Amino acid sequence: NIYTDYFFDDPVFDTKGDSYFPLEQADSPQNPLAIPPILVPDSESDLYTTYTITSQEGETAILPGKKTKTWGYNASLLGTTVILERGKTYGVSLKNELPETTTYHWHGLNVSGPETDGGPHAPVKPQETREIEFTVNQPASTAWLHPHPCPDTAEQVWKGLAAMVIIKDEQESKLALPRDYGIDDLPIVLQDRSYHDNQLDYQKDYNVDGTLGKLPLINGTVNAYFDVTTQQLRLRLLNGANRREFRLHFSDDLPFSQIASDGGILPEPITFTHLMLTCGERAEIIVDFKEYSVGEEVILYSDDRPLMTFRIGEFEKNQWTVPEKLIEVEPLKITDSTKLEETVMSGMKDFVKIDDKIFDMKRMDKQQNMGETQIWDVSNINPADVGMIHPFHIHGTQFQVISRNGQPPYANERGWKDTVGVNAQETVRIAVKFDVPGIFMYHCHILEHEDTGMMAQIEVINTKK
Ligand code: C2O
Ligand code: CU
Ligand code: CU
Known part of the structure; x- marks a missing residue:
């Protein structure tokens, strides 16, 4: 199929929006694709690895002629790729050499909030360093690191801060x-x-x-x-x-x-x-x-x-093909007593809101117990003809998509996700469980919507204490 x-x-x-414009072709010669180097650990043992991640200013040759002033993580632009292994613990020094406050958000990592997760509650001032520690306990996947200071996320990403994070595990390595x-x-x-x-x-x-x-x-x-x-x-x-x-x-x-x-x-x-x-x-x-x-x-x-x-170029023929079955993804357990939560994304331009409110760092919008599965009905109530797709993201966990307006999810949504595009006039039902405690953001991942207030926060309560 x-x-x-x-x-x-x-x-x-988005091509229909009035402020939309399509991509253009750059008037510059072809360039070899930059492959970000892999971040080298400061120290490494079987179970514990340390890294230093420095956000810094730099200059990058992007177009012919003058170099572009850019920001990056241990690099002039974007960042070095961070490799993590399931089961291992990491000590990471987050260093800020930028002229302004930033944060280090691990998008896609199930790590506790808000300090380790790196949302707006975890600022690192210029010339300062924050130390975090976390154990990786989630499947092999591709995540990323980006800044999250409220309300400057969009501008800092625009300047270049973003690094890929690759999680490895035993299951994936056997495929x-x-x-x-x-x-x-x-x-x-x-x-x-x-x-x-x-x-x-x-x-x-x-x-x-x-x-x-x-x-x-x-x-x-x-x-x-x-x-x-x-x-x-x-x-x-x-x-x-x-x-x-x-x-x-x-x-x-x-x-x-x-x-x-x-x-x-x-x-x-x-x-x-x-x-x-x-x-x-x-x-x-x-x-x-x-x-x-x-x-x-x-x-x-x-x-x-x-x-x-x-x-x-020249290549040797493969001796193998992509396996027809990859891995089992066990569905989160839903029962008659599973709690149903609703979240509504509304508005466009400077009226974007979640549950009719704009983001307030001092207000807690939801609570959920660690280990408890809830159903979230996430709606986008923009009009179906002029609306936008809002990509809905939750920090600190991976969720499962149950349905879209009561219909089955898209074929490629039958695995773990942390960001899901919600069409206008649509309710996407997801199953959400947190394995780590703390305060986490959930928001639209159009970064200017997030900065303008289409963001809220949840407190995940540690019931194991
Ligand atoms: Cu990719 Cu709240 O972020
Ligand atoms: Cu995130
Ligand atoms: Cu949005």
Whole structure:
């Protein structure tokens, strides 16, 4: 079964919004795709590893001519990739060398809140360092690190702060999947930016409904190409844009298989020719180039704009194919006594709200016991003709999508997720359980909506104390 349509409702694709504009093609030569280096531990043993993550200013050659002033984690732009292993404990020093306060949010990690999770309650002032410690207890997946100071998340991400986080575990490592980082297993951070005389100008490009950029960037590279040396590539796609939806497809409508969603490997691969990712979402896909020969090119598009080029080189034929069954994902237990919670996202522009309120750091909006499963009905009450898709995200946990307006979830939503696009006039029912305590945010992942107030917080109570 090959799906050929984007699952989401096309009347509310952002392309219809009045402040929307499509991507343009950069007027610059092709550049090799930047592959972020892997973060080197400060110390490492079987069970305990330490890292230092420094947010810093830098300069990056993005367009021909003058370098661009950018921000990054241990890098001038984006960041070094953080590798974590399930079962291990990490001590991380979070260092701020920026001229302003930031936070270090682990999007997709089940770590306690609010200090370790790194939401707006965990500021690190310039020249200061925060020490955190956490144990990884969740399946192999692709997560990410980004700033979360309220209300400056959008601007700090725009300047470049975002790093990929790869969690490994024993189950995933037994599957016949590509996992040679930088060779056949690639981070693909999808973003868009505009430049003014080669510099970013967030105020100039700002849009209250989400800031869009003219040029597509993959891992910070404009007009990227990658030289393919293996039959299959595993792409860890991350929509790291402030607002832009990415509607992905390849030249020749080359089919590809999604093997993982935000929170881990899917029960089985889902094959399609078109995949849409809303802001904050991740998907791991396998692209197979077996029908191509040396010298040919495969282009990745979003809508009708080329994003990057895969240049096919010589490769050995694979001795294996993607397994038809990947892993078991056990459904969270729902019973007659499972508590039902409702959350409503409403408004656009500067009227965005959750449950009719704008975010207040001093107000707690929900409570839930650790280990307790609840059903959340998450609605987007924007009008169906002019509305937007709001990507709904919860910190500190991975949830399961039960239904969309009473219908089964999309085929690629049958695994763990932490961000789900909610169409206008839709209620997405999810099952939510937290395994770690603390205060966590839940919000729309259009970053300007989040900063404007489409965010709320939940206290997860530690019942094991
Ligand atoms: Cu990706 Cu609250 O964040
Ligand atoms: Cu998050
Ligand atoms: Cu939104």
